Amino acid sequence: MARSDDRRAALADAGIRVLAREGARGLTHRAVDAAAGTPRGTASNYFPTRDALISELVARIEQRLTPDPAVHGPLAQQPPTRALFAAYIRDVVARLRADPDISLALFELRLEAARRPDVAESLGAWRRRGFDADVAFNTRHGLPGTRADLALFHYAVDGLMLDRLTVPIDPDTPVDEIVDALVERLLP
Numbered sequence: 382m383a384r385s386d387d388r389r390a391a392l393a394d395a396g397i398r399v400l401a402r403e404g405a406r407g408l409t410h411r412a413v414d415a416a417a418g419t420p421r422g423t424a425s426n427y428f429p430t431r432d433a434l435i436s437e438l439v440a441r442i443e444q445r446l447t448p449d450p451a452v453h454g455p456l457a458q459q460p461p462t463r464a465l466f467a468a469y470i471r472d473v474v475a476r477l478r479a480d481p482d483i484s485l486a487l488f489e490l491r492l493e494a495a496r497r498p499d500v501a502e503s504l505g506a507w508r509r510r511g512f513d514a515d516v517a518f519n520t521r522h523g524l525p526g527t528r529a530d531l532a533l534f535h536y537a538v539d540g541l542m543l544d545r546l547t548v549p550i551d552p553d554t555p556v557d558e559i560v561d562a563l564v565e566r567l568l569p
Contacts, residue, residue, distance in 0.1 A: 392417050393441035401485035405493040461523040467564040537563050
């Protein structure tokens with residue numbers, strides 16, 4: 382069977398939906414084929430093992446969460462301030478909220494990583510790359526905040542997303558308001 386990048390991406394997107402809706406136990410090649418509307422065996426043709434499928438989902442999530450240059454370009458032109466830092470954090474949260482399946486799948490992968498060292502290795506490498514890129518970006522643009530401060534924001538955003546995707550403790554407070562409060566209280 383001829384392989385195409387478009388079909389590979391569509392299968393990975395279907396896998397993300399399956400993982401988000403069914404959890405790690407529901408992530409099978411058959412379930413991905415059904416979600417993608419492809420003939421049985423298509424997913425296993427692209428991703429012969431479950432580990433290969435999970436690795437592809439991690440890569441696809443990374444692609445889909447990549448910052449939009451149209452958003453970051455204008456931000457990069459502004460002077461480095463707390464308000465600018467808050468704008469970047471709001472963008473991160475907006476990308477995570479844009480498609481809840483991505484965030485839910487990411488949480489599922491993190492839970493799976495707690496049980497499976499191979500998933501932990503793949504997901505951990507991506508998360509560390511992303512965090513190191515955030516630190517480098519912050520430094521390059523002269524934004525306030527140390528490496529430890531940025532780690533605190535990652536922890537806070539993870540908690541915020543888990544709260545909003547599951548059972549929010551305060552659903553009436555706008556997310557941007559929460560992000561602004563986090564920046565005000567966590568950033569020296």
